[in-house]
Amino acid sequence: MFAVSIIAGPVVDAGYLLPLLGIGSLLTVFGMFMTSICNEYWQVLLAQAITMGLGFGCLYVTAPTIVSQYFDANTALAMGASSAGSALGGVIYPIIFTQLQPRVGFGWATRVVAFVVLATSVPPLILMRARLVPTTDYNLLDRTAFKDIPYCLLNVGLVFGFMGFYVIFYYIQLYGLEQRTVSPRIDNYLLDASSLPGRLIPGYYADRMGSMNVQTIVALIGAVLTFCLISIKSTAGLIVYCVLYGFSAGAFMGLPAAGVVSLSADKTKIGTRLGMTAVVGCGVLMSNPIAGAILNGKERWVGLIVWCGVLLVASSIVIVGSRALRVGFGLRRVL
Numbered sequence: 001m002f003a004v005s006i007i008a009g010p011v012v013d014a015g016y017l018l019p020l021l022g023i024g025s026l027l028t029v030f031g032m033f034m035t036s037i038c039n040e041y042w043q044v045l046l047a048q049a050i051t052m053g054l055g056f057g058c059l060y061v062t063a064p065t066i067v068s069q070y071f072d073a074n075t076a077l078a079m080g081a082s083s084a085g086s087a088l089g090g091v092i093y094p095i096i097f098t099q100l101q102p103r104v105g106f107g108w109a110t111r112v113v114a115f116v117v118l119a120t121s122v123p124p125l126i127l128m129r130a131r132l133v134p135t136t137d138y139n140l141l142d143r144t145a146f147k148d149i150p151y152c153l154l155n156v157g158l159v160f161g162f163m164g165f166y167v168i169f170y171y172i173q174l175y176g177l178e179q180r181t182v183s184p185r186i187d188n189y190l191l192d193a194s195s196l197p198g199r200l201i202p203g204y205y206a207d208r209m210g211s212m213n214v215q216t217i218v219a220l221i222g223a224v225l226t227f228c229l230i231s232i233k234s235t236a237g238l239i240v241y242c243v244l245y246g247f248s249a250g251a252f253m254g255l256p257a258a259g260v261v262s263l264s265a266d267k268t269k270i271g272t273r274l275g276m277t278a279v280v281g282c283g284v285l286m287s288n289p290i291a292g293a294i295l296n297g298k299e300r301w302v303g304l305i306v307w308c309g310v311l312l313v314a315s316s317i318v319i320v321g322s323r324a325l326r327v328g329f330g331l332r333r334v335l
Contacts, residue, residue: 004057007140009275012065013268015134018125024058025121027051032114036107061278062128064257065271069131076211076258080203083254087199090192135268142272150326151263151273154212157318158256158280161219163287164311165249167304168226170288172242175301179233190242191249198250203258211258212323216316218251223312229305256280263326287311 011020031051038044063082071078093113100109145151169191198218206214225245232241260277264270294303 003279004054005060005278006275008058009061009065009271009273009278010140012062012130012271013135015130017062017066017128017130020058020062021125021128024055024062025118025125027055027058029055029114029118029121031055032117033111036110036114061271061274063124065274066128066130068257068261068267068270074204074207075261076206076214076255077200077203079257079261080199080206080251080254083257084196084199087192087196087250090195091189094189132268139272141276142269144266145273145276148263150322151260153318153322153325154256154259154263155277155280157215157219157315157322158277159283159315160311160318161215161222161252161315162280163283164226164308164315165222165252166284167287167291167308168229168245169249171291171295171304175229176238178301179238190239191246194243194246195250195253198247199254202251203254206255206258210323211255211262212319215252215255215259216319216323218248218255219312219316219319222248222252223309223316226305226309226312230302263322 008020008024031047034047034051035044038047064079067078067082068075093116096113096116097109100112104112172191202214202218222245225241225248229241232238256277257274260273261267261270264273291304291307294307295301297303299306
């Protein structure tokens with residue numbers, strides 16, 4: 001998905017929005033339907049990882065790229081709202097599947113989800129249109145970005161942030177089971193549901209305080225909450241933790257696009273830069289195996305939690321460095 005996003009960004013800038021949306025939607029729906037008839041692991045790999053991964057890659061950067069063309073003010077809020085669907089889907093789709101699977105079986109439960117995906121793919125094809133004139137000077141990579149040190153540092157900070165935040169999403173179920181607190185489903189529902197307002201409310205303040213300023217704050221809040229998990233052993237404590245952590249994680253995941261826009265002088269290359277920034281998600285692929293190895297070691301959960309917390313602290317420090325290089329350390333400067 002992340003590799004395809006590098007290609008999708010310049011394609012959007014070049015004016016091929018609708019073909020990209022069509023191909024991405026088709027691959028996503030087709031992969032979901034194929035998943036419903038899978039019986040072996042290699043089939044799931046082809047349907048989910050390959051087919052749907054390609055589809056997601058086509059769709060991942062299109063929404064923030066188009067939204068950025070329509071908003072000069074309230075950009076962070078608009079982009080946060082455009083990313084809120086992923087949080088909403090993280091709640092709705094599991095509920096649909098878990099309610100249907102015992103009644104109609106895996107195949108039809110998956111097909112129902114696929115039909116919902118198909119239905120929700122139609123409005124973007126009808127309504128989404130690029131506002132800027134397509135650029136004729138486009139490349140797979142924006143080479144000037146590699147000389148833009150604040151932009152590069154922002155991406156490094158985002159790598160650390162995604163590595164730190166996502167581990168808890170994957171391991172909170174196991175933590176809840178071992179602590180014998182709440183249902184593992186509830187843990188995930190709370191994280192996803194609370195990330196929805198996390199993508200909206202901080203976006204409002206980001207437009208007034210600066211998206212990178214708010215991103216730094218939520219990374220620090222996430223670090224503090226992560227370290228607090230060491231001492232949480234009760235049901236009530238874990239529920240409160242999931243709500244607060246999901247909110248801060250949602251904020252962190254909803255703000256990067258606005259940060260990229262604020263650092264990009266050439267608005268005709270926003271899609272290209274967002275596609276390049278999407279590669280930071282590859283940090284998740286590195287962090288989770290490392291977290292698993294730590295969990296199997298002597299330090300167990302304390303080691304895993306400290307690993308995540310340190311990553312988030314590092315993320316906030318690097319993003320502060322990015323901001324300082326662009327506008328200095330003055331708190332009154334909005335970026």
